[in-house]
Amino acid sequence: xxxxxxxxxxxxxxxxxxxxxxxxxxxxxxxxxxxxxxxxxxxxxxxxxxxxxxxxxxxxxxxxxxxxxxxxxxxxxxxxxxxxxxxxxxxxxxxxxxxxxxxxxxxxxxxxxxxxxxxxxxxxx
Amino acid sequence: xxxxxxxxxxxxxxxxxxxxxxxxxxxxxxxxxxxxxxxxxxxxxxxxxxxxxxxxxxxxxxxxxxxxxxxxxxxxxxxxxxxxxxxxxxxxxxxxxxxxxxxxxxxxxxxxxxxxxxxxxxxxx
Amino acid sequence: xxxxxxxxxxxxxxxxxxxxxxxxxxxxxxxxxxxxxxxxxxxxxxxxxxxxxxxxxxxxxxxxxxxxxxxxxxxxxxxxxxxxxxxxxxxxxxxxxxxxxxxxxxxxxxxxxxxxxxxxxxxxx
Numbered sequence: 001x002x003x004x005x006x007x008x009x010x011x012x013x014x015x016x017x018x019x020x021x022x023x024x025x026x027x028x029x030x031x032x033x034x035x036x037x038x039x040x041x042x043x044x045x046x047x048x049x050x051x052x053x054x055x056x057x058x059x060x061x062x063x064x065x066x067x068x069x070x071x072x073x074x075x076x077x078x079x080x081x082x083x084x085x086x087x088x089x090x091x092x093x094x095x096x097x098x099x100x101x102x103x104x105x106x107x108x109x110x111x112x113x114x115x116x117x118x119x120x121x122x123x124x125x
Numbered sequence: 126x127x128x129x130x131x132x133x134x135x136x137x138x139x140x141x142x143x144x145x146x147x148x149x150x151x152x153x154x155x156x157x158x159x160x161x162x163x164x165x166x167x168x169x170x171x172x173x174x175x176x177x178x179x180x181x182x183x184x185x186x187x188x189x190x191x192x193x194x195x196x197x198x199x200x201x202x203x204x205x206x207x208x209x210x211x212x213x214x215x216x217x218x219x220x221x222x223x224x225x226x227x228x229x230x231x232x233x234x235x236x237x238x239x240x241x242x243x244x245x246x247x248x249x250x
Numbered sequence: 251x252x253x254x255x256x257x258x259x260x261x262x263x264x265x266x267x268x269x270x271x272x273x274x275x276x277x278x279x280x281x282x283x284x285x286x287x288x289x290x291x292x293x294x295x296x297x298x299x300x301x302x303x304x305x306x307x308x309x310x311x312x313x314x315x316x317x318x319x320x321x322x323x324x325x326x327x328x329x330x331x332x333x334x335x336x337x338x339x340x341x342x343x344x345x346x347x348x349x350x351x352x353x354x355x356x357x358x359x360x361x362x363x364x365x366x367x368x369x370x371x372x373x374x375x
Contacts (some may be wrong), residue, residue: 017300037304038304042302045300054164081250085247114359174268180287186368212370228368
């Protein structure tokens, strides 16, 4: 853990998506202190007909919008989460150059006993 | 927020999938009172080999089955959720014409501090 | 429910993915006692550029790695979860022959009132 699912519009080069992976991993290292090699992430690419967004909350989003859903332990503080959001937007702004309006993050909390990261064991229970 | 992920079998026309987006947005407006432009949704299309379902709970589902997973604030009442389920099934029944047996919805709750809908901020914390 | 989303690298034959569905269903029958026909699962296949993992926690994972995210009622005991993790790894080890290092499972808990498995009803509220 964390387990991260990313959704974005199809059509970006591999380097764009690698930069998103890299930025998220570094943000989780910096803000959550996750261990080295603790990056478990997938990207799903969507055609226009399968991707819908609006400008709610006064934010002018674009087709570069990225949905980032991060499932983590339920032990993180509000401060850690704030730092994570900040760091993600900053790093993805540097590379691949996402506008801050286009970074949408949601955290799902899941207790330690809910994870098996290999070998059929509940490593953190 | 809400953030909605939809999974269905591949092969439906764009208009079918747009109707699902439109119906879900309207259902969330009506039952949850979400703001205008508050629709953040993706659709993933699956081949037969990547989509599995059964008839549990005495419901005769078909290949038109749609899995709808909605992550929302953890502040919604049971009554709001019931109204949402009802409204989704009714609206998707009208257009694209889904059978009520084929509407499968799950809600995941996520605290207000778990959302950053742009700019690296925790807008609702 | 449960609702299961599986993510893996693209390129495996249908039979490989069917074995994953079959093993997960049997594991949920054995460890959680889910009803017959209670298997609601999707698989998303990812190219290398859209799939990222590491060797955190001293586990040497490979490109066969499978992320399994299971959303279930919040009524399951720690013992049931442990049994589920064990059973999944054992059964997927038998068929399609996954190495135990390559089975990554996360459980998300969702209250009974959060499910509508058809007909617009909250069947378990």
